[in-house]
Amino acid sequence: MSTDRTQQVGQGPGAAHYCAWHPEIETGLSCSHCGKSICTQCMVQAPVGIRCRDCGKPVANPTYEFRPLYYLRGLATCIMVGIGGGVLWAVYNYLVRYLFDGFAPALLLALAGIVIGIGAGEIVSRAVDRKRSVLLSWATGGSVILSYAIAVLLGPFFSIYTLLALAVGVYLAMIKLR
Numbered sequence: 001m002s003t004d005r006t007q008q009v010g011q012g013p014g015a016a017h018y019c020a021w022h023p024e025i026e027t028g029l030s031c032s033h034c035g036k037s038i039c040t041q042c043m044v045q046a047p048v049g050i051r052c053r054d055c056g057k058p059v060a061n062p063t064y065e066f067r068p069l070y071y072l073r074g075l076a077t078c079i080m081v082g083i084g085g086g087v088l089w090a091v092y093n094y095l096v097r098y099l100f101d102g103f104a105p106a107l108l109l110a111l112a113g114i115v116i117g118i119g120a121g122e123i124v125s126r127a128v129d130r131k132r133s134v135l136l137s138w139a140t141g142g143s144v145i146l147s148y149a150i151a152v153l154l155g156p157f158f159s160i161y162t163l164l165a166l167a168v169g170v171y172l173a174m175i176k177l178r
């Protein structure tokens with residue numbers, strides 16, 4: 001409806017033009033592609049001049065553009081996060097066992113899996129400038145499993161909670177990258 005109004009008001013020389021998205025804002029600007037009147041809030045800078053919201057949209061989502069450099073950086077970060085997370089998990093297990101005098105609550109030991117999953121997703125996502133990729137998403141999930149493997153090697157622990165927390169951790173890590 002606002003588009004119709006813009007066209008009506010815009011007829012005739014000297015008539016006022018109103019933004020197609022903000023009918024209350026008078027403007028002298030118009031889209032270089034479709035000609036709609038736009039205000040300074042709506043305009044998008046394009047190589048060919050100013051455009052409206054619809055015409056100024058980028059064709060491809062830049063967060064899905066992936067270069068080999070990002071893969072390398074992302075995969076290297078996954079390995080480091082996996083090893084670092086594993087060592088931290090093992091230290092955490094040791095501390096919890098120490099604090100609880102040998103009788104460590106399984107739920108408490110398992111919680112680390114969720115925290116490591118969130119951390120891994122965040123760190124890898126930052127390493128690739130928040131870009132997204134299915135491959136890297138799997139790699140980040142793998143880094144959480146690597147953490148678990150290292151933690152188990154350094155000080156065996158196991159419970160159904162650990163597996164559940166590991167699954168949640170892997171999931172939380174993966175959604176950050178996809």
Ligand SMILES: [Zn+2]
Nearest residue numbers: 031034052055
């Ligand atoms: Zn336009």
Ligand SMILES: [Zn+2]
Nearest residue numbers: 019022039042
């Ligand atoms: Zn506007």
